[in-house]
Amino acid sequence: MLGNFSYCNPTKLYFGEDALENLIVELAKYGNNVALVYGSGSIKKNGIYDEIMDILKSAGKTVSEIAGVMPNPTVHKLYEGVEIARTHKVDFILAVGGGSVVDYAKALSVSIHCEEDPWEKYYARFEEPVCEIVPVGVVLTMVGTGSEMNTGAVITYPEKKLKIGHVFTDERIMPKFSILNPRYTMSLPKNQMIAGIYDIFNHICEQYFSGEDDNTSDYISEGLIKSVIHSSRIAIKDKNDYEARSNLMWSATWALNTLVSRGKSTDWMVHMIGQSVGACSNATHGMTLSAVSLPYYKMIMPYGVRKFARFAVNVWDISPDGKNEEELAKEGLSAMEAWMKELGLAMKLSEIGVTMEMIDDIVNGTLIMEGGYKVLSKEDVRKVLMQSM
Structure with missing residues (x-):
């Protein structure tokens, strides 16, 4: 560390x-x-x-x-x-x-x-x-x-x-x-539960996708992510499964009580873009994050390819045999996309009420954070949003 x-x-x-x-x-x-x-x-x-x-x-x-x-x-x-x-x-x-x-x-x-x-x-x-x-x-x-x-x-x-x-x-x-x-x-509507699940997942990712050192926080993050994925699949089939819901609740707390950010730089650009989307559309927070995540991570992946390859192997159990880091990284993001669709998350901004007329305001309202693998320009933010439409 x-x-x-x-x-x-x-x-x-x-x-x-x-x-x-x-x-x-x-x-x-x-x-x-x-x-x-x-x-x-x-x-x-x-x-x-x-x-x-x-x-x-x-x-x-x-x-x-x-x-x-x-x-x-x-x-x-x-x-x-x-x-x-x-x-x-x-x-x-x-x-x-x-x-x-x-x-x-x-x-x-x-x-x-x-x-x-x-x-x-x-x-x-x-x-x-x-x-x-x-x-x-x-x-x-x-x-x-x-x-x-x-x-x-x-x-x-x-x-x-x-x-x-x-x-x-x-x-x-x-x-x-x-x-x-x-x-x-357990009395919450299913779509609110799903949005909350992705918020948990993304909180961990924002802290995980930074740094290249051998950091204990990253090992904790991988365990938390795997727990969220496992419990989410049970909860979407039976929202009253106590064990799954309790594990999601506990994971949510540890995802953002700052423990897994210790000894690390952190990213938070998905949240900055998602929050700006929410300000302009009043859309559900977790869905604003899911709609912009994949275009953002595909944009920064070349700058942090080693961590994205690790994500594929340690989180999604993708075999590294015969593959280079870029191939692994892409497979990891594909596995993430498949899980997101399995949950029923919003994958496009147009699904949550965002229109082209909102794009300028969303770009202007996005705070630029440092700490990730690439510091975005406002034009980069626009590209992410356009790819999310």
Whole structure:
């Protein structure tokens, strides 16, 4: 392994069918004024809302609700939440939902006491908070983002056609605890499950496809990817298979709690392009990633052919006999494509509502990241998008 690094992850996890029993113990550590943050209301239909409200009442908490957090939470929703939280003097945030709800809760946590416009401070200038941060706890109901164990918070500004993720460096923004019950994920529609699966897979790939040194993080990544592939095939046949869903939930957490990025440069260009697609189309995040992934990886493959060949052998079990690295690399990407189609992922941007008229805005809204095998130009981004149409 090359370079120096530090690693700290203070989020406490409770995993399994009885995980929610620990909520009342955790609530006792925080203030009485709780903001309950959730999405469109599915937690009311499946009973999770009632369970949590009973626990909050048992803990003697005063609860204000911030409902209706959308799949791509907007800055306007953030402003709304800040006003509610300030009015009710919120001193703890409980996020109940998937990655968008958890991202929103973390953005809210650094914005409540911020004296500046949080969009300008955190998403335009990428500054760190200097104000008091309201602690966040999580009850996860959808897997994919890994937001339950990291400091990332993605917010969309629709009028500017920008969707930006800020991965804060301040450890106080990490959720204090996350409750992970795989049963809670089983009521989601199949297409949301599939989108989440690809988000997990791509998080790992963004960290894997960089560097050439013999890195322990890459061996961990290969194991995680193989687990995701195996469990995904079971879950798409039976979405109520507990073992498969629990393995996907656990893989999602470890895919983006920064463990597998240690000692490595990382890429993230698929996410930058995908997020810009989402800002312009409001399409489901995992599907924006799947639609642009193959054209992107085919573009950078010649610059990192050794790792792509390793990916073919170690992840997809392709025999290296009689093949050079380029041939192996191409076979690996073909195997990946076949698996993506098997899941039913979007393979073209046109499938998720992207039109040619959106391309300029998507290009302009794509942040260029370094760390991968090739630093893209804006024209390269355009080529990826055109090949994805």
